[in-house]
Amino acid sequence: MALELVVLIKVVPDGKEVFVDPVNFTLNRSMATNVLNPADENALEAALRIKDEHDARITVMTMAPPFAEPFLLECMSRGADQAVLISDRAVAGSDTYPTSLTVAAAIKHLGKVDIVFAGEKTSDSSTGHVGPGVAEFLEAELASYSRSCRYEDGFVTAERVLEEGVEVVKIPTPAVVTVITDSNIPRRATLRKKLNAQKKGIIVWSLQDIGLPSDWVGLRSSPTVVKKMLPFPAIERKGKVIGLDMMDDFVKELVDTGIIRQGGN
Numbered sequence: 001m002a003l004e005l006v007v008l009i010k011v012v013p014d015g016k017e018v019f020v021d022p023v024n025f026t027l028n029r030s031m032a033t034n035v036l037n038p039a040d041e042n043a044l045e046a047a048l049r050i051k052d053e054h055d056a057r058i059t060v061m062t063m064a065p066p067f068a069e070p071f072l073l074e075c076m077s078r079g080a081d082q083a084v085l086i087s088d089r090a091v092a093g094s095d096t097y098p099t100s101l102t103v104a105a106a107i108k109h110l111g112k113v114d115i116v117f118a119g120e121k122t123s124d125s126s127t128g129h130v131g132p133g134v135a136e137f138l139e140a141e142l143a144s145y146s147r148s149c150r151y152e153d154g155f156v157t158a159e160r161v162l163e164e165g166v167e168v169v170k171i172p173t174p175a176v177v178t179v180i181t182d183s184n185i186p187r188r189a190t191l192r193k194k195l196n197a198q199k200k201g202i203i204v205w206s207l208q209d210i211g212l213p214s215d216w217v218g219l220r221s222s223p224t225v226v227k228k229m230l231p232f233p234a235i236e237r238k239g240k241v242i243g244l245d246m247m248d249d250f251v252k253e254l255v256d257t258g259i260i261r262q263g264g265n
C-alpha cells in the first residue's frame, strides 16, 4: 500500500514588503505580495524525496482563503498528487490552537496518513506551533526542527538540528516532521505537472466537510489575546576594522568595556 504523505503549507506576505505601521504598531501587509512560506518549500521537498524512493502519494494542504489556490497548484506542479484547501468563514481570526485543530481534523478526514510534513515556522506569525499542535491532535510522534529525514519499514529517521548539535531520532509512523528553512534545495515545477495540476484542480473542504463544529474555531475559540504590540528598539551596531597585530588590545578593550568577560578557573 502506498505511503500517504501530507505537506502543510501557509501562504505568507513577502517579509521584505511588510511594514510596521508607525502609528498603531500593527503589521501593514497590504502592500505585500504573497509567497509560499519558505520552510514549507523545504517541507514539500522533504516529502518529494521520500516519494522519489518509495511508492507514496503526497497531499498538500492549507487552511486559508481562496487566494491560496495558485500556491497549492504550484505544489502540485512540483510533484504533489493532490491539494486540499480548507476554507470556511468560521475559521477567520483563529490563532494557532484552532488552526492546528482544524488542520488535524482535515488530515483525519483524508483517512490513513503516514507522515505529515510542516515547516519549522512561518515567516509572518512565526510561532512554530502548528506542526507540534497537529502532532498532538493526531496523537502522532513528532520530529521537530529536522534538516533531513528518511522512511524505512514503518519508521521515520530524522536529523534534528538543536542548539548544541544534531540529534538523530527514529520514530514510528504516523509521524509529524517539521522541516527547517533552507535544509534542502526545492525542485522546480515542470510544465507537464503544471498542466496536470490545472486539470486535477483543488479539493475544497468546509468545516462541515471535515466534521468540525464552527464554534470550536475562529477568534472566540482562540485562547491567545494580543493586548499590545511594541516596536522593537533599534539596535545600534558599530563596526571596527582591526589587524591581527591589534588583536590583544582589541580583546582587552572588549573586556574593559564589559562586552565580553574574561574566562578563567
Ligand SMILES: Cc1cc2nc3c(=O)[nH]c(=O)nc-3n(C[C@H](O)[C@H](O)[C@H](O)COP(=O)(O)OP(=O)(O)OC[C@H]3O[C@@H](n4cnc5c(N)ncnc54)[C@H](O)[C@@H]3O)c2cc1C
Pocket (backbone or CB within 6 Å): 008, 009, 010, 037, 039, 040, 043, 061, 062, 063, 064, 092, 093, 094, 095, 096, 097, 099, 100, 103, 117, 118, 119, 120, 121, 122, 124, 125, 126, 127, 128, 129, 130, 131, 219, 224, 225, 226
Ligand atoms: C497571538 C496571535 C494572534 C493571532 N490572531 C490572528 C487573527 O486574529 N486573525 C488571523 O487571521 N490570524 C491570527 N493569527 C495568525 C494565526 O494564528 C496563524 O496564521 C496560524 O495559526 C499559523 O500560525 P503561524 O503562522 O505562527 O504558523 P507556525 O506554527 O509558525 O507554522 C509552522 C508550520 O505549520 C504549517 N501551517 C501554519 N499555518 C498553516 C495553515 N493555516 N494551514 C496549513 N498549514 C499551516 C506550515 O507548514 C508552517 O510552516 C494570530 C497569531 C498569533 C500568534
